[in-house]
Amino acid sequence: MRLHNNTIKGVHSALEAIFEEGQYADKVIARTLKSNPKWGAKDRAFIAETTYDMVRWWRLINYLSKSKDYWDLFGTYWLMKGNELPPWEEFKGLNPERLKGKYESLEDPATIESFPDWLYQLGEKELGDKWMDEVHSLNQEAEVVLRVNTIKANREKLKNRLKEDGILTHTIKGYPDALILEERQNVFQNPAFKEGLFEVQDGSSQLVAEAMAVEPGMRVIDACAGAGGKALHIAAKMENKGKIIAMDLEEWKLQQTKLRARRSGVSIIERKLIEGSKTIKRLKESADRLLLDVPCSGLGVLRRNPDTKWKLSEESIKKVQETQAEILQTYPTMLKPGGQMVYATCSVLPSENQEQVQKFLSSEAGKNFELMDEQRILSQESGFDGFYIARLLKK
Numbered sequence: 001m002r003l004h005n006n007t008i009k010g011v012h013s014a015l016e017a018i019f020e021e022g023q024y025a026d027k028v029i030a031r032t033l034k035s036n037p038k039w040g041a042k043d044r045a046f047i048a049e050t051t052y053d054m055v056r057w058w059r060l061i062n063y064l065s066k067s068k069d070y071w072d073l074f075g076t077y078w079l080m081k082g083n084e085l086p087p088w089e090e091f092k093g094l095n096p097e098r099l100k101g102k103y104e105s106l107e108d109p110a111t112i113e114s115f116p117d118w119l120y121q122l123g124e125k126e127l128g129d130k131w132m133d134e135v136h137s138l139n140q141e142a143e144v145v146l147r148v149n150t151i152k153a154n155r156e157k158l159k160n161r162l163k164e165d166g167i168l169t170h171t172i173k174g175y176p177d178a179l180i181l182e183e184r185q186n187v188f189q190n191p192a193f194k195e196g197l198f199e200v201q202d203g204s205s206q207l208v209a210e211a212m213a214v215e216p217g218m219r220v221i222d223a224c225a226g227a228g229g230k231a232l233h234i235a236a237k238m239e240n241k242g243k244i245i246a247m248d249l250e251e252w253k254l255q256q257t258k259l260r261a262r263r264s265g266v267s268i269i270e271r272k273l274i275e276g277s278k279t280i281k282r283l284k285e286s287a288d289r290l291l292l293d294v295p296c297s298g299l300g301v302l303r304r305n306p307d308t309k310w311k312l313s314e315e316s317i318k319k320v321q322e323t324q325a326e327i328l329q330t331y332p333t334m335l336k337p338g339g340q341m342v343y344a345t346c347s348v349l350p351s352e353n354q355e356q357v358q359k360f361l362s363s364e365a366g367k368n369f370e371l372m373d374e375q376r377i378l379s380q381e382s383g384f385d386g387f388y389i390a391r392l393l394k395k
């Protein structure tokens, strides 16, 4: 592939904003691409993919690079990926042989896999033998997975419609609403997206609505609805009949849910901002199904958010675990007896997953609940994001 000076500069400025100003990678990339409308589709893809990949391998690149200069860092990355560098002045001091030797003599697994030491050790402690393969899998680039909106389309029709636009997809067993892109590309400009025929949603995430076992006409509470990804899927499973109360602490996220619901033709979502414990108490025993898609470390979705590795800390994980436990202690009161609750995270750490559920079940608040089943989804086994999904029955 031919390199262009100006797109590499685009990558540099994105990396600076991410690592020196602490901004989120997805926001930075969106802004960088917007700032130069002259870049074509290939240039945009190069900037987005290279920035994400350099973020993913940041620790290893810095270890192998001869300096912290952004040209050296990019050149090191480019060679590391098995490419050749053009004979530019900027890359003059880079020596592929020296780099290869340094890489081959490297033994520390956290540096090889480009993880912070503390996080690598935490994963090892919690997942034991499975951690090394999981890390390896979480360092791969994620496939683009679509979820067909069954309120407006079916999978076969959408597949054909996308094919007409040159977008090839395939299906996969066990994921009834999913279409996987053969080739990574930006699908948000496609008319089928604008018409609300699909959402972009990872395969593991799609299993959450499946686990909810909803039926048309039910009353469902999605207590951590955020921008509504799962609420929209649940609405489609309910054939847009019944009611979903989408709750969150953040008004702006619920606003996103509203816009997305409009595009998807979903009319059964009612938004409710959580203003304190009263909001929860008022909904006592009102739901047939309750989803707790709780805030988490996001360790299962590192493939699409590699900057999470560098943003997390031991304290932030501890804090999120406290929130998970608090939610489990108070929110299940909203469920009717006989109703079902799903507790889900996009983390692979047992301390955010099965251990939280077990703690809840052995507490006073959990005494009327029993575990129906749980899915501990590792990325290395599923090929999708790492997730945890537990179904509980309120007796």
Ligand SMILES: C[S@@+](CC[C@H](N)C(=O)[O-])C[C@H]1O[C@@H](n2cnc3c(N)ncnc32)[C@H](O)[C@@H]1O
Residues within 6 Å of the ligand: 223, 224, 225, 226, 227, 228, 229, 230, 231, 247, 248, 249, 250, 253, 274, 293, 294, 295, 296, 323, 327
């Ligand atoms: C994993 S995200 C939800 C993703 C969303 N369900 C989706 O599918 O797009 C967790 C959400 O929980 C919200 N949150 C954090 N603390 C909360 C709390 N105490 N009660 C309810 N929601 C909370 C966050 O604002 C965030 O939107």
